[in-house]
Amino acid sequence: MEQQNKRILTLDVIKGISVIGMIIIHTLLVYANVKSQYETAIGSFIVFLGRGTSIFLICMGITFMTSSQQSLKSALKRGILLVLAGLFMNFMKFMIPVFFGFAPDNFIQKYGWNAPIEQQYVYLVLLGDILQLAGMSLLFVGFIREYVKNKYIILAIGLFAALVSREVSGINIDYPVINYILDLLFNNDYPAYVYFPVFPWISFIIIGMFFGKWFQELNYDSKKLFRNMLYVGLVFAAIGAPLVFFYSEYNYNGFYHMGPGGVVYFAGWTLIFLWIIYNITAKSKENKVIKVLKYCSKNLTSMYMVQWILISWGKGIFGYRQHEIGYVSVLIVLYIILTFSVQTLVDIIRKKKTLIDFRPISPDKSVLKQ
Structure with a gap:
């Protein structure tokens, strides 16, 4: 079967729409008043659209199972790089405005901090976002892809991760570096706030892997795959609804740190x-x-970083959570244009770097060895 059929x-x-959607959502969250x-x-x-993180994660799990890069080493390497990319993005988002004096006062004041300023900066840089979730998750799901071959066992692992998520939440020990890793895994709020802890959010990725494995077994028949998604989705929604609505304190308790029912x-x-x-x-x-959507999908990680950095920097120009919806709508259009413009510039730089790397260094030798 040809790779393109996969x-x-x-x-x-959907991943392309998510790129456009996150620009819209983040612009609203940063600039619109309550x-x-x-x-x-x-x-x-x-x-409401901001509650669509699970869509992206399930898609990530499917493509992870059908990717041309199937080695455990590649998954671990990409996982580490994504965690580092998340830390770099936080540094660019928060520290550059501080260093150059254009961070808005009310942004810092909203936390009501009494801690030393250095500790506040560490808190901001260590904030756990979707990149840290994806990176930490890859360190686990790489082993699942490598060693678990039965799709139902993959699904069971995903549901088990959801089942224990509330029980493992808050695990910590008094060593800051190790505690940060535990933050990313279980969210104990020290030394940073993690929006998307691995437990329970890794469950969505593993559920996606279940369908990715099923896709392979169906000989890459998309119609059958999505029909099966409908059936499983109806069962899941029917099971989850009473847990969320009647036992919400344990099974939901907020979008970012939901329990198994959620x-x-x-x-x-x-x-x-x-x-x-x-x-x-x-x-x-x-x-x-x-x-355009396929282009966004291909460049999802870099465009995610670009839009967040640009939006965060803009707080020093446009203010923080001060504007009506009409003003914010204009900013949304502005940031969509800026994000695509910067990504285009990144593409040009990448292309030039590739040309330099492959440029012949003599009539009979080149950088690319045969």
Whole structure:
């Protein structure tokens, strides 16, 4: 089977949409006042879209299983690089404005800190975001892909990770470096706040891996795969709903640190949503919109970093959480344009670097050895 047949247009489209969506969501969260975020139709809808992290993670799990890079070494290497990329992004987001004096006062004041300023800076740099989640998760799921060959065992591991998530939350010991790793895994709020701890969020990636394995067993039949997603999604949503709505304190307790019921419930609706999007895109032909979304999907990590850095820097110009929805809408358009512009510049730099690396160094020798 040709490699291109293993790619699913629906996943590229969804990951591409997620790039545009995260620019919209992050711009709103940074610049809109509380009223605009929660008391306007547009703001409330955008905040709702911000609950779509599980969609991206399940897609990540599927593509991880069908990627051309299947070695354990490549997964571990990429995991470490993503964690470092997350720390670098935090440094650029928070420390550059501080060093150059354009960080807004009300941003720092919102935390109500009494700690020394150096400790506050460490807190900001160590904040746990989606890149740290993806990186830490790869250090685990690489072993699952390498050694677990039965798709139902893969699914069982994913559900088990969700099941124990509330029980392991808060594990820590009094060693800062080790505690930071425990933060990323279990979220104990020391020494940093982690929005997406590995437990329970790794469950969505592993559920995606289950479907990636199933996709392989179906000989890369997308129609059958998404039909199966619908069936599993309906079961998950039916199981998760009563747990979330009747036992919410344990099974939900907030979006970022949900319990097992929340994971199953969100996974169910995510799978149903993926089936819907597949049926919309299944017969789509290549057009400019699809090309743009595929471009975003291909450059998802770098565009994620670029948009967050640009939006964070802009706080020094436009202020922090001060504006009405109309003003924020203009900023959303601005940041979409800026993100694509900077990514284009990054592409040009990469291309020039590639040309230099492959440039002949003599008539009979080149940098690229045969």
